[in-house]
Amino acid sequence: MKFSERLYQELQPIWRKNHAHPFVQGIGDGTLEKEKFRFFMVQDYLYLIDYAKLFALGAVKATDVETMGRFASLLNSTLNEEMSLHREYAKKFDVTEEEFAKATPSPTTLAYTHYMLHVGQNGTLADLVAAILPCMWSYWEIGKELNEIPGANENEFYGEWIQMYSSKEFGQLAIWCIDLLDQLTTELPEKDLKRLEEIFLNTTRFEYMFWDMSYNLAMWPTDE
Ligand SMILES: Cc1ncc(CO)c(N)n1
Numbered sequence: 001m002k003f004s005e006r007l008y009q010e011l012q013p014i015w016r017k018n019h020a021h022p023f024v025q026g027i028g029d030g031t032l033e034k035e036k037f038r039f040f041m042v043q044d045y046l047y048l049i050d051y052a053k054l055f056a057l058g059a060v061k062a063t064d065v066e067t068m069g070r071f072a073s074l075l076n077s078t079l080n081e082e083m084s085l086h087r088e089y090a091k092k093f094d095v096t097e098e099e100f101a102k103a104t105p106s107p108t109t110l111a112y113t114h115y116m117l118h119v120g121q122n123g124t125l126a127d128l129v130a131a132i133l134p135c136m137w138s139y140w141e142i143g144k145e146l147n148e149i150p151g152a153n154e155n156e157f158y159g160e161w162i163q164m165y166s167s168k169e170f171g172q173l174a175i176w177c178i179d180l181l182d183q184l185t186t187e188l189p190e191k192d193l194k195r196l197e198e199i200f201l202n203t204t205r206f207e208y209m210f211w212d213m214s215y216n217l218a219m220w221p222t223d224e
Pocket residue numbers: 044047048134135136139207210
């Protein structure tokens with residue numbers, strides 16, 4: 001069995017929780033409160049700034065030019081395609097440039113991005129890929145599932161989000177990342193696979209927490 005298949009099977013219970021989360025369900029049926037999506041968009045923008053840095057680190061850790069090139073294009077598409085969706089959404093939801101510039105990460109955003117950056121900086125290329133894969137893979141799965149709901153991808157507010165993450169282009173990026181992890185793990189002993197599994201599990205858990213934080217508009221409890 002490919003390593004990615006093993007991860008997929010093992011983590012299904014958490015992935016099902018992601019899909020069932022009221023935030024995700026609310027994007028699908030269009031009932032999600034705008035305030036929650038707005039909060040999510042701002043935090044996700046901050047998240048993507050650090051996430052993009054992981055692709056740059058991937059290029060540094062890659063050992064062949066083809067892989068370097070792939071990471072470079074992932075970096076480019078995150079900064080110039082995925083984040084332009086956020087910038088468009090910002091207009092739609094009246095988030096000013098100043099608000100974006102002044103935004104600070106919530107505890108969950110900070111913990112999630114810093115965990116990934118820590119793994120990316122200190123680990124192997126396989127560690128880095130294990131850390132970044134749940135983000136891409138789970139959004140693609142969610143996008144595809146929500147895209148099946150009649151009318152969901154035409155919703156005035158959430159339709160474009162669904163279109164972006166269910167798109168063939170986004171799917172291809174996820175597939176490339178899945179294949180890379182499989183390639184990097186074919187020869188690895190179980191001890192290393194266990195470590196990678198733990199990393200993948202942690203960022204999968206953070207994905208759930210990110211939905212939950214957005215749903216609850218959760219900033220620092222000490223600021224309240
Ligand atoms: C939190 C989070 N996970 C995954 C993605 C997909 O890139 C995203 N934009 N944000």
